Amino acid sequence: MGFVKSFEEIMANTKEAREIYNAEMITVFWETTPEIISNLLPPPLKPATAPVAMAFVGDYPTTNFDVTYKESALFINAEYEGEEGYYCLSMPVTNDMAMAGGRERFGFPKKMAEIHFEKMDNRCLGWTERRGVRVMQINVTLTGSFSDSAVQDRLIKNRQEKDGSFQNIFYNFKHFPAPEGSAFDYDPRLVSQITVAKPKELQLGEGTITFNASNYDPWHEVEVVRMLGATYMEGDIAILNGKVAAETGFMDLLPFAFLKWDMK
Incomplete structure (x- = not known):
């Protein structure tokens, strides 16, 4: 293993999925306003049926890509060509390789942070x-149980009967600043990616989320109108390979393109 890899080394590192084993996660869901969802979604994403936001904190002790780390994230519901999913507004992590991998492959807006998880x-x-x-x-x-039984019913309905897993579509925009100093070095790409959670233990409950205003991480903009419920999961996660779903114009994405950098 050196600076130059052999074909065998490259192929040995090629995976259909990034697997996380024995993960622990807590997730909270809340209703925000339709106006907030609409203002935060870049085109061609559109608001989904309900103005729902989601945030989690996870502890990942073992993976198949030689990284252990903690992660948190903030999402809002979104739709593209009739498929509902979650648009990621922020995804802090505690490991530089986890940050680089998610940003460079899928476009997740990852930054380094301190993250705490406790049960x-x-x-x-x-x-x-x-x-x-x-x-x-x-x-x-x-x-x-959730504080909102209708949301709980939708969550349970989304669970696969065959193996008890959950599948979620995540939407991100993959882009990099151009070396010449202009906005982007290629047309920004909307990436669609599926993650599969395979719970060994799943518990339901109620939750709260508290924000502190930050110029660099404005999570507080996703206002809580009503808390809907919370989950605790212990199990495995498969981050499947994604696909480019669309390309968008420079000016369409530019106002939304600073999720990955601290700008004041």
Whole structure:
């Protein structure tokens, strides 16, 4: 293994999925406003049926890509050509290779951060800090049910009968600044990517999310109108290879293109 890889080494590192084993995650869901969703979605993404936001904190102790790390993320519901998924607004991580891999392959807006995850019987706590600000904190109580039964029903319906897994589509925009100093070095690409969660344990409950305003990580812009519920999962995650779903124009994406960098 050196600076120049052999064909055998390259092929040995080619995977259909990035696998995470024995992950622990807490996730909270809330209703925000349709106006916030509409303002935050770049074209060609459109608002989905309901103005729902989601955030999680995860601890990933073992992977098939030689990285262990913690991660958190903020998503809003979105739709592209009739397929509902989640558009990622922010995804802090604790490992540089996890940051580079997700950003360069799929376009996830990853930044380095301090992340905490803790489970205490039926209570869970997670938070993310960057540049001296606790950007978000999640508190979950595992009561056995969501505060909104309709959202709970949709979650359970989404579970695959065959193996109990969940599949979610994630949308990101892949782009890089041009070396000449102009906006982008190619037309920004909308990437569609599926992640499969395979719970060994899944508990439902209620949760809260608390934001602190930050110029660099403005999670507080995704206003909480009503909390919907929370989950705790222990299990495996498969991050499947994605695809380029569309290309968009420079000016269409430019106002939305600074999720990956700290700009004040």
